[in-house]
Amino acid sequence: MTSSFNVHDAAGYEQLMGRWSQRLAPLFIGFAGLAKGEKVLDVGCGTGSLTFALAKSAHLGTIDAIDYSPVFVEAAQRRNTDPRINIRQGDACALPYEDGTFDRAMALLVLHFVPEAGKAVAEMRRVVRPGGVVAAVVWDHLGGMPGMRMMVDTVAALSEGGRQLRSRYCFQPMMQPGEMKRTFVEQGLSDVTETELMIRMDYQDFDDYWAPIAAGEGPLGKYMATLDAAERTRTDAAVRDAYEAGRPDGPRSFANVAWACRGVVADTRRA
Template sequence: MSNDQIRFDDGASYERYMGVWSQLVAAKFLTWLAPQQGLNWLDVGCGNGAFTEMIFKQCQPSAVTGIDPAPAQIGYARQRLADYPVKLEEGDAQNLPLDSNSVNIAVMPLVIFFVPEPAKGVAEMARVVAPGGTVAAYTWDMFGGGFPYSPIQKAITDAGVSVPYPPSIEASRMEVMHELWQQAGLSTIQTEVISVTRSFVDFADYWETVLGAPSIGPQLNAMSASKQQAFRDQIRATLPLDTNGQITLQAHVNAIKGIVAQ
């Protein structure tokens, strides 16, 4: 397991690799969250705006603020969300640039395992959410095979190639998240496993998608042409291709929500 940092610098590549998955999960997550309309939202680690856009589409918020540390992602999100009343800015999940009790709901989608000190991130969300408001998050179940690209990630590591993992990967465990929510003083904590499926047109579609991935793309692109072709054939043989060559994969997240004390 590598300690190299996973950098999300290309909004378009991220959209194809993870944004599509993110929106599939977001739709189900927001339904489970069942928020009232007209709330003031905070999207922590908003990335390229995939989840932020879903908030507007499903939840009729009064206002949304998106925070992310990557300038390139914020830039992409600004273009994507140009027609929405959203405030986007660079910021740190462990030191949110918001006043205490200033929003009704804070969400951290697919982000908590990238926060160096997850407890600080959850405490910050609890700080900026007003009493009676909601603090929620979801993350790929990294240890339970929930990550969409787990098979190819495992194949790469089995081949002796180092792959970077999120720095706080333990925070993807449901029991760890539950403990973090308790430590932050949140009540009425509820958890849910949310599963989604995504189809790729064919293997070429899948392969081009993973080549743009910040976590495994560089390792694949660094291989010699012959080694990459051999690895490509190996992966293709393990994927569930239907009679039309389409590939349908499943993934799941661990989701959690809690209430800020009145």
Template sequence: MTSASSTFVANDADAYEKLMGRWSRQLALPFLDFVGSADGERVLDVGCGTGHLAFAVTRRTGAGEVRGIDLAEPYIAHARRHNQDPRIVFEVGDACALPYPDRHFDRVLSLLVLHFVPDTGKAIAEMRRVAKPGAVVGAAVWDARGGFVSNRMFFDTAAAVDPSGRERRASSYTRPMTRPGELAKAWREAGLKSVAETSLAIRMEFASFADYWTPFEGRDGPVAEYLSTLDPEQRARLREAVESAYLDGEADGPRSYAALAWAVKGQAPA
């Protein structure tokens, strides 16, 4: 499932949890350290996926209300099933047309979403619109080209094995908001004040090659979308090459890869 407001293929929430949810759960913590949090706030999580940032906000603070919104109905359904906090409400909706009044939220946040929004400027303008004067507006996206090791390993291997893999790698590493300084520039152009940008780091821990590869065989995300275009022989050849890169001269088993994300925050003007 994709739309005009998102290029991310979203179908299966359980598959997404293995593919990306486990990492967004980790990244939410340093992201909140950067953008801040406070008791009693009304917080919006734009592109909430399966809800990990929203859950992290309520675990960390006495937030008054947290809204999570995402285009993917399966992800919202999953988040609702796992929500036990009455302060959190999950809704299906579009980051480029947020269904909230102007100047409504004390903090407007977005984690690992904006690089999949074709009209990024519209989404950022909506985030600013619903933010109260002085509210923090913040976002983070993967540093796909320079700091996303596990993803880079797949696409660099695909580019070497399959001609169409080169095109997929190029599109993956030229998504909006993923280059140094892009987020901060977009925040300033949107009229946000006191803009600051940083880099956040986590480590992606895999138990085995199967733990690394299996999420790609689902129906969610750009890798699965690409694999669906290959015939069985091409898929088998690519899997073998990626496995060789994962093993890297050692027996199958745990691997730990660094993952960096760009993060930005600014204040909505008075």
């Protein structure tokens, strides 16, 4: 298995994270760059946040998208109306494409859920032509997601299981400063650059924030699914109290920071 992400329902994922990845995608594209007529690969496309943001660039040639989850693939295929886009199921660590097929390979909020993240970067490099670009972006779970840290810090105060969740969540692969950059260099990419991208997560009320997690979506939802009824009730109340912060329930806004990295595929024929 090459993904540790937990998904049950595409609509639940959209409420949990898809709406925020849609907001992040244009910033990521601006960082990764695009050029007229290019063939672009979206690795770990999910429900299509990056795929359909790429499609807004009318000058692109083709857009291929791949994801490990059949739930995501089916949802993205159902949304697609652009003949340039081809969406399929596949493994980020064994991409089903020939060497040098693409001008650019991009991964939006994916590498931190791939246990063999270095292998996924190597595969992205393999399928991109010499001189082409590999780029990826991941959330900074430890220091850049206060809205989600609010939940994991709350459950960590409640139980040993919550403390274990926090440790796993905060230290997933590729999330520490410089970690993606080192991996890109180790996998043979050149001119590697790392930067930070920021959006805001805006919620209408506690239910808007909590419903997909309570329903079992994502790594935090996976934890909730392990709790018995009494523990769930206790956790729901504690996280609600953290969200409301002593004020009536209603809108809340959290800044979210992501690490982004890009590198160029070297022309080994010149070596």
